[in-house]
Structure formats: structure tokens, C-alpha cells
Amino acid sequence: MENIKHFLGNFFVTGEPMIYMADVAIVLVSLGIIFVLTYFKKWKWLWKEWLTTVDAKKIGIMYIIAALLMLFRGGVDALLMRTQLALPNLHFLDSQHYNEIFTTHGTIMILFMAMPFIIGLFNIAVPLQIGARDVAFPFLNAVSFWLFFAGAMLFNLSFVIGGSPDAGWTSYTPLAGKELDPGVGENYYLLGLQIAGIGTLATGVNFFTTIIKMRAPGMSLMKMPMFTWSVLVTSVIIMFAFPVLTVALAMLTIDRLFDAHFFTVAAGGQPMQWANLFWIWGHPEVYIVILPAFGVFSEVIATFSRKKLFGYHAMVFSMVAISVLGFITWVHHFFTMGAGPGVNSFFSLSTMLIAIPTGVKVFNWLFTLNKGKIQFTTAMLWALAFIPNFLIGGLTGVMLAVAPADYQYHNSYFLISHFHYVLIGGTVFAAFAGLTYWWPKMFGHILNERLGKWAFWVFMISFNVCFLPMYLVGLLGMTRRMYTYPAGLGWTSLNLIETIGAFGMGLGFIIMVYNIYWSARYGERDTTGDPWDGRTLEWATTSPAPEYNFAHIPTIQQVDDFYYMKKEGRQKEISKAPYKPIHMPNNSGVPIIMAVFFFIGGFGLVFEWIWMGILGGIGVLACMLYRSFETHDHHYIPVDEIERTEREAGRFS
Amino acid sequence: MAAVTNHNNKPYEPLEYSTEEGSLRIFGFWLFLAADMVLFACLFATYLMYIHHTAGGPSSKELFEVKDFMIETVDLLVSSFTCGLATLEMRRGNKKATIAWLIVTLILGLVFIGFEVKEFTGMVQEGATLQTSAFLTSFFILVGTHGCHVSIGILWMLCIIAQLATRGINAQTARKVFIIGLYWHFLDVIWIFLFTAVYLTGLVL
Ligand code: HEM
Ligand SMILES: [Cu+2]
Numbered sequence: 030m031e032n033i034k035h036f037l038g039n040f041f042v043t044g045e046p047m048i049y050m051a052d053v054a055i056v057l058v059s060l061g062i063i064f065v066l067t068y069f070k071k072w073k074w075l076w077k078e079w080l081t082t083v084d085a086k087k088i089g090i091m092y093i094i095a096a097l098l099m100l101f102r103g104g105v106d107a108l109l110m111r112t113q114l115a116l117p118n119l120h121f122l123d124s125q126h127y128n129e130i131f132t133t134h135g136t137i138m139i140l141f142m143a144m145p146f147i148i149g150l151f152n153i154a155v156p157l158q159i160g161a162r163d164v165a166f167p168f169l170n171a172v173s174f175w176l177f178f179a180g181a182m183l184f185n186l187s188f189v190i191g192g193s194p195d196a197g198w199t200s201y202t203p204l205a206g207k208e209l210d211p212g213v214g215e216n217y218y219l220l221g222l223q224i225a226g227i228g229t230l231a232t233g234v235n236f237f238t239t240i241i242k243m244r245a246p247g248m249s250l251m252k253m254p255m256f257t258w259s260v261l262v263t264s265v266i267i268m269f270a271f272p273v274l275t276v277a278l279a280m281l282t283i284d285r286l287f288d289a290h291f292f293t294v295a296a297g298g299q300p301m302q303w304a305n306l307f308w309i310w311g312h313p314e315v316y317i318v319i320l321p322a323f324g325v326f327s328e329v330i331a332t333f334s335r336k337k338l339f340g341y342h343a344m345v346f347s348m349v350a351i352s353v354l355g356f357i358t359w360v361h362h363f364f365t366m367g368a369g370p371g372v373n374s375f376f377s378l379s380t381m382l383i384a385i386p387t388g389v390k391v392f393n394w395l396f397t398l399n400k401g402k403i404q405f406t407t408a409m410l411w412a413l414a415f416i417p418n419f420l421i422g423g424l425t426g427v428m429l430a431v432a433p434a435d436y437q438y439h440n441s442y443f444l445i446s447h448f449h450y451v452l453i454g455g456t457v458f459a460a461f462a463g464l465t466y467w468w469p470k471m472f473g474h475i476l477n478e479r480l481g482k483w484a485f486w487v488f489m490i491s492f493n494v495c496f497l498p499m500y501l502v503g504l505l506g507m508t509r510r511m512y513t514y515p516a517g518l519g520w521t522s523l524n525l526i527e528t529i530g531a532f533g534m535g536l537g538f539i540i541m542v543y544n545i546y547w548s549a550r551y552g553e554r555d556t557t558g559d560p561w562d563g564r565t566l567e568w569a570t571t572s573p574a575p576e577y578n579f580a581h582i583p584t585i586q587q588v589d590d591f592y593y594m595k596k597e598g599r600q601k602e603i604s605k606a607p608y609k610p611i612h613m614p615n616n617s618g619v620p621i622i623m624a625v626f627f628f629i630g631g632f633g634l635v636f637e638w639i640w641m642g643i644l645g646g647i648g649v650l651a652c653m654l655y656r657s658f659e660t661h662d663h664h665y666i667p668v669d670e671i672e673r674t675e676r677e678a679g680r681f682s
Numbered sequence: 683m684a685a686v687t688n689h690n691n692k693p694y695e696p697l698e699y700s701t702e703e704g705s706l707r708i709f710g711f712w713l714f715l716a717a718d719m720v721l722f723a724c725l726f727a728t729y730l731m732y733i734h735h736t737a738g739g740p741s742s743k744e745l746f747e748v749k750d751f752m753i754e755t756v757d758l759l760v761s762s763f764t765c766g767l768a769t770l771e772m773r774r775g776n777k778k779a780t781i782a783w784l785i786v787t788l789i790l791g792l793v794f795i796g797f798e799v800k801e802f803t804g805m806v807q808e809g810a811t812l813q814t815s816a817f818l819t820s821f822f823i824l825v826g827t828h829g830c831h832v833s834i835g836i837l838w839m840l841c842i843i844a845q846l847a848t849r850g851i852n853a854q855t856a857r858k859v860f861i862i863g864l865y866w867h868f869l870d871v872i873w874i875f876l877f878t879a880v881y882l883t884g885l886v887l
Pocket of ligand 2: 311312315358359361362
């Protein structure tokens with residue numbers, strides 16, 4: 030009895046009122062979801078239409094829903110931190126709790142918010158933009174999503190069961206090693222990221238193959254939409270960067286679970302090796318989340334300037350240059366860790382070099398705007414705000430790249446502000462821009478522009494209120510990851526302003542969520558499939574697109590061909606009868622079941638219950654075995670069904 | 683996913699490339715191999731960094747047995763050859779011979795794993811374990827990761843043999859034979875690096 034009590038006391042996180050509240054909330058929400066699904070008899074629908082789907086469009090929607098949930102979770106973490114730091118000497122959070130919260134905030138925002146958000150946009154836009162029916166490997170795509178989801182859930186479980194990781198999102202050794210950080214928290218980090226990371230690697234392979242092999246006839250590489258280009262380049266980065274993360278995480282896991290010595294000094298290991306491997310993945314990772322953002326802005330700016338994108342070739346080459354340079358800058362994250370002047374100079378220069386292709390892109394966007402007939406839609410506002418905000422983030426980045434000066438800025442709030450300016454001003458703005466822009470394509474109605482603009486202004490202004498003062502407080506000496514500070518250092522008012530800004534961003538997010546609700550009920554329906562008078566192929570089909578995307582695959586003649594198709598009346602050919610049966614992949618329950626086994630195995634390893642890890646592994650293998658022997662994994666959509674769909678959309682001709 | 687028509691079904695194309703699905707998967711597998719190469723590169727780099735970090739434990743010179751790793755090497759190289767023969771027979775549409783060569787490959791793979799297990803258990807008995815030093819941690823994980831790949835390859839090959847036996851050679855099974863062949867040759871290439879960077883280097887340095 031005592032034993033069981035002891036075990037449960039360690040198993041569940043106890044002693045924190047906020048966590049008890051979270052426990053209650055989790056149970057209530059879960060019961061609520063189960064009740065609603067049962068009451069409305071929606072289980073079967075959920076399983077058939079969503080959980081087993083291999084349709085990229087639906088997978089994209091699931092990615093984005095999950096990303097919004099994670100944005101909420103990460104945002105709550107951020108607000109808790111900002112509340113604690115609002116005034117000096119507060120005791121809202123204790124130091125341990127603060128450590129846990131900045132760790133989960135950072136990890137969740139990067140890996141479980143930014144990544145799935147942009148991958149969601151890949152899924153929604155890329156197959157349509159290149160005139161394909163789906164991605165190259167739809168089944169694998171579902172596996173990717175469910176692995177991400179299993180990893181995210183495993184990571185999020187930590188704060189109620191076992192305890193959260195607390196060594197920062199960078200999880201540096203030796204701090205994250207077993208000796209200094211016993212308990213299960215870091216294991217959650219390692220296994221959650223491992224599972225999700227495997228899924229991401231598969232996404233890279235999948236989209237690279239899709240874009241290289243499945244473009245519509247006539248669409249040569251240099252005729253692709255810019256977003257698709259950004260995804261192609263990003264996929265290459267994913268394929269070369271994520272295996273490094275896999276190795277790093279596996280090494281630390283082995284160190285922690287089996288007392289090995291990759292990173293323990295006493296037996297000859299080197300803690301620095303973690304920092305190297307982590308950032309060899311980590312710096313390309315920031316380009317993985319920013320290049321697609323550039324892609325989104327390129328689409329949005331071209332569409333709403335009613336002009337062709339300026340400098341198409343320069344845009345492509347600058348992205349390729351960034352992707353290559355991105356692999357040789359990783360040491361700028363630890364200039365202060367004692368590499369010699371030669372090494373620091375090299376990485377200092379390589380980092381500054383990236384500013385050149387990035388600057389080229391900024392000028393191209395500006396020239397696209399130049400003499401354009403600009404429409405200030407919500408999506409466009411996000412894109413326009415991106416330019417100055419990202420510029421602030423980028424220029425302070427170049428300041429940080431000056432190795433000797435970095436000894437001053439390193440790990441201060443100056444750095445925190447820098448990376449939030451690029452991550453929020455770049456990736457998050459792009460996620461919101463992309464969401465607003467492609468929303469009609471996803472759901473068949475337009476998000477309310479008035480509410481959207483309110484959300485934009487509130488969020489964008491609050492963002493600057495929150496993060497501009499951080500540069501100053503950083504220069505005044507406030508370091509990151511400190512859970513409280515004394516009065517009288519001149520930091521107090523700046524911190525208070527930051528906190529006010531943070532809550533303003535929260536308000537902006539709430540308006541956005543309300544807009545989603547409002548528009549779903551009352552929003553303008555998109556009957557044309559082309560609400561923005563778009564330039565690329567995703568606007569050539571209905572909103573939302575039918576399962577098979579296009580009744581006929583169009584033939585492409587130039588960049589932005591859809592724009593010319595509309596002029597020449599060629600777009601009607603896409604839905605012109607007669608049709609042929611269309612080959613589509615079948616839905617499959619295997620991906621989600623496999624992810625459940627990954628989750629089980631991962632959970633077992635978190636608690637170092639090796640038997641459970643093995644059990645999960647066997648389950649995963651069994652799923653693969655089943656899949657290997659499967660033969661009927663596709664079907665044909667018959668002609669009369671295509672005819673019916675096209676007729677209902679009013680496109681049959 | 684394959685689209686409606688199969689416009690690249692040209693007569694001279696090998697069976698495994700004959701469907702769009704087949705050629706997509708083969709392409710995708712090449713990409714996977716590239717990513718796997720990066721994974722091994724990280725493990726190699728770490729191993730080479732730690733090669734002298736023995737923390738007072740046994741060093742590579744004391745541990746490696748020339749005879750054993752030479753047998754492993756020859757065995758794996760021959761298996762790569764027989765795997766190639768299997769692909770060749772598959773292209774000729776010769777089901778029995780394909781299966782036979784795959785079984786030979788599989789047995790050679792098992793022999794390889796047998797030697798590796800023998801090597802590892804021998805080391806552990808001498809007190810050279812994963813927990814001894816950074817050198818041994820990185821050694822076991824690098825060589826073990828390759829061994830894991832080979833083991834998975836063996837299980838996979840079993841599935842493919844079963845499918846060949848029941849379904850014969852068609853576009854789908856041909857693709858599978860071809861892909862496992864790529865995988866197997868890839869592991870051979872990795873082994874060459876292991877042989878050089880770990881075993882030969884370990885005897886000299
Ligand atoms: C609502 C907006 C946000 C606010 C108010 C906010 C605030 C903060 C604060 C206060 C810290 C911790 C500073 C410290 O004590 O060291 C932090 C850290 C961090 N944030 Fe945010 N953040 C926000 C959004 C984001 C987003 C969108 C991302 C990424 C896409 C992000 C990524 C990170 C990372 C990586 C860290 C470092 C965590 C660590 O030190 O391990 N944040 N943020
Ligand atoms: Cu970096």
C-alpha cells in the first residue's frame with residue numbers, strides 16, 4: 030500500500046495548485062469530447078473521415094488544428110512567465126517551475142507549433158499548386174502526421190505525469206545529463222522529439238519526391254509557384270538536418286537510460302558534442318521554419334499587389350544560398366564557449382553572409398509592391414508587417430553575429446528579443462497570413478476581414494510592445510532564463526511594459542479564434558474557388574477542393590499560369606467532360622495505430638520501463654509487417670462520381 | 683500515388699520502374715538513404731572524436747580481432763554480390779532463382795550478425811562495455827546501429843521472400859526486391875567505412 034502510494038505520488042505531479050487545476054481541466058475536456066462525439070454519434074465519422082485519412086488536404090487541416098492548440102499551450106506558458114517577471118521579486122512561480130515553463134514553452138513553440146503549422150500549409154497548398162492529386166506517399170504522410178501528434182502528446186503529458194523537462198529547449202549537457210537532472214522530465218523531451226522528428230524526416234522525403242516527380246505537365250522547376258520552391262528547398266534541409274537531431278537525441282537517451290558516456294566528462298565524453306550536434310540541426314531548423322514563411326509572403330504579396338513576383342530567379346537562388354549557408358553557421362550559438370578566434374571568425378562571417386541573400390529577398394518583395402495595385406487584405410497586412418518586423422530581427426541578428434560583441438549580448442534578453450522578432454515576425458506572421466489566405470481553400474468560406482484586421486493590429490502592436498523593450502532590458506544586463514530580479518536595476522518598468530504587451534498578444538489570439546468561430550457560422554461562402562483573384566493553380570479548383578483536386582490535370586505554360594488561363598479562358602478545360610476514372614489511395618488505420626504504439630513505447634522508455642519500450646517496438650514492427658503485405662491500397666473514383674461532384678460545383682461543361 | 687495514366691510505361695523500362703508508384707518509391711528510397719547517410723556520418727564523427735577517450739579502459743588495439751572482422755567483411759561483401767544476383771534474376775523474371783539468391787543473402791546476413799554478437803559478447807566478458815568509456819560507448823553505438831540496420835534488413839527480406847513465393851514477380855514485388863537490394867548495398871558501403879575508420883584505424887592508431 031505504502032509502495033503504491035509512493036509510486037503514484039511520484040508518477041503524478043503533485044503539490045502545485047495550478048497543476049491540479051490543469052488535471053481537472055484535462056479530465057473535463059476529455060470527458061466533454063467523448064460525450065459530444067457519442068451524443069452526436071460522430072465516432073464513426075471521425076474515424077472514417079479524419080483519423081484514417083490519407084488526403085493531404087485533411088492532414089493539413091489536422092496539422093493546423095494541432096498547431097493552434099499548441100500555440101495556445103505555448104502561449105499560456107509565455108503568459109505565466111511574463112506574469113512572474115512583471116514586477117521584481119514576485120513568487121508567482123518558483124525557480125524550478127519557471128525552468129520547466131521556459132523549457133516547455135520553447136520546445137513546444139518551435140517543434141510542436143511552428144513546424145506543424147508550416148507543414149500543415151505544405152499539405153494544403155503544395156499538391157494543389159503543382160497540379161497533383163496528392164503527395165507522392167499519402168500513407169507515409171499520414172504516418173508523419175500521427176508521429177508528430179504522438180510526440181507532441183507525449184511531451185505535453187509530462188507536466189501532469191512525472192514532471193516537465195527543465196533544462197531549456199536546447200537541453201545542454203551536462204545540465205541535461207542524468208547526474209544533474211535525474212527524473213523523467215528530460216526523457217520526455219528526448220522521446221517526444223525523437224518520435225515527432227522521425228515523422229518530420231518522412232515529410233521532407235515526401236515533399237521532395239512530390240515536387241520533383243509530380244508536377245503538372247509543362248511546369249518546369251522555374252515555373253513553379255514560389256511557395257512550392259520554398260517547400261522544395263526546405264525539404265532538402267529537413268533531409269539533411271533531421272538525422273542529426275535523431276542521432277543527438279538518441280545519444281543523450283542512451284546516456285540517460287543506459288549510463289553510457291557520450292556526454293559525461295569523467296569517462297571521456299564531451300558535453301560540447303551535444304551543443305555541436307544540437308545546433309548542426311538547430312540552425313538549419315530555423316531556416317526550415319522561415320523559408321516556407323518567405324514562400325507564403327511571396328504568394329501573398331504577389332497576389333495582393335496584382336503583379337508578378339519581382340525577381341523570380343533571384344528569389345530562388347537566394348533561398349538555395351540560404352539553405353547551403355545555413356549548414357555552416359551553427360557555432361554562432363556558442364561563440365562564448367571557448368572556440369578559438371579562428372573558428373569564431375569563420376562562423377561570424379558565414380552568419381553575416383546569410384544577410385545578403387536575405388536582403389535580396391527583402392528588396393524583391395519591395396519591388397513587387399512598387400507600383401502594384403495594393404489591396405490591404407488581412408493576409409496582406411501580415412505580409413506587409415512582416416517586412417519591418419523581420420528586418421528588426423534580422424539586423425539585431427547581424428549584431429549578434431559579431432563574435433566579440435556577442436560576449437555582451439549572449440544569453441541576454443537582447444537575444445530573446447532577436448529570435449522572437451524573427452520567429453514571430455517571420456514564421457508566426459506567415460502562419461497567420463497563410464491561414465487567412467488559404468482558409469477559403471481549406472473550408473470553403475472566407476475569414477471575416479474586419480475581425481481579422483482587428484486581430485492583426487492588436488497582435489502586431491502588442492508584439493512590439495512586448496519585445497522592443499526586451500532589447501533594452503537585455504542591454505541593461507538582464508539575462509535570459511532568470512526567474513526573478515531585484516528592484517532598482519532599472520528593469521522594472523520595461524518588464525511591466527513587456528508583460529502588458531504579452532497579454533495584448535493573447536487578446537489578439539482570442540480575437541483570431543473568435544473570428545474562426547464567427548466566420549464558420551456567418552462568414553461569406555466562397556463559391557468561385559478563387560476569392561482573391563489568385564495567380565497559382567490552387568485557385569483553379571473549387572473551395573474546398575474535391576478529393577481528387579482536379580478533374581483533369583492542367584498543362585502549364587508559364588509562371589503564374591492560372592492568371593493567364595483566366596485571361597485566355599483556358600481554365601475551363603480543367604473540369605471539361607468527358608472524365609476518366611481517377612486513381613486514389615485508400616484510407617488506412619495503420620498510421621494512427623502505429624503512432625499509438627510509438628507513444629506506448631516512448632512512454633515506457635520515459636519511465637525506463639524497458640519491457641514497455643519493447644512492447645511498443647513490437648507493435649510498430651507489426652504495423653509495418655501488416656502494411657508490407659497489403660496489396661489493395663488504392664481505388665478508382667468512377668466517372669459518374671466525378672461528374673456529380675463537378676456538376677454540384679457548377680463546373681460541369 | 684500513381685495518377686490515372688501510366689505515360690512512362692516504355693517497353694525498355696525495367697519492371698520495378700514500370701508503374702509511377704514504383705518509380706516514385708524507388709526515388710523516395712534513395713532520399714531515405716541519403717538521410718541515413720547523414721545519420722551515420724554523425725555517428726562516425728563522434729566515434730573518431732572519442733577514439734582515444736578510453737578513460738583507462740581497454741583501447742581499440744586491445745579489443746579488435748583481425749580474424750573476426752575480416753570474416754565479417756568478406757561475408758558482407760559476398761552477400762552484397764548475391765543480393766545483386768537476386769536483382770538480376772528478378773529482372774529476368776526468374777522467380778525461383780531470385781528467391782534462392784535472396785535466401786543465400788539472408789543466410790550470409792545472419793552469419794554476419796552472428797559474428798557481431800560474438801564480438802560484442804566477447805568484449806563485454808572482457809569488461810569492455812557500453813558503460814566503460816566514451817570510446818566504447820561510441821564504438822558500440824556506431825557498429826551496433828549498422829548491425830541493427832542489417833537485422834532489420836533480414837526481417838524485411840523475409841517478408842519479401844514470402845511475397846515473392848506467394849505472388850510471383852510483378853511490378854510490386856519487383857520494386858521491393860530492387861529496394862531491398864539498394865538497402866543492402868548501402869549497408870555494405872557503410873561497412874566499408876566501418877572497416878576502415880573503426881577496425882583498420884583502430885589497429886594502427
Ligand atoms: C505570445 C508570444 C510569446 C511570448 C510573450 C514569449 C515570451 C517568452 C519568454 C518570456 C521567454 C523566456 C525568457 C527566459 O526566461 O529566458 C521565451 C523563451 C523562448 N521562446 Fe517565446 N514567447 C512568445 C512566443 C514564442 C514563439 C511563437 C516562439 C517560437 C516559434 C517562441 C520561442 C521561444 C524559445 C525557443 C525560447 C527559449 C526557451 C529557452 O530558453 O529554452 N516564443 N519566450
Ligand atoms: Cu543559428
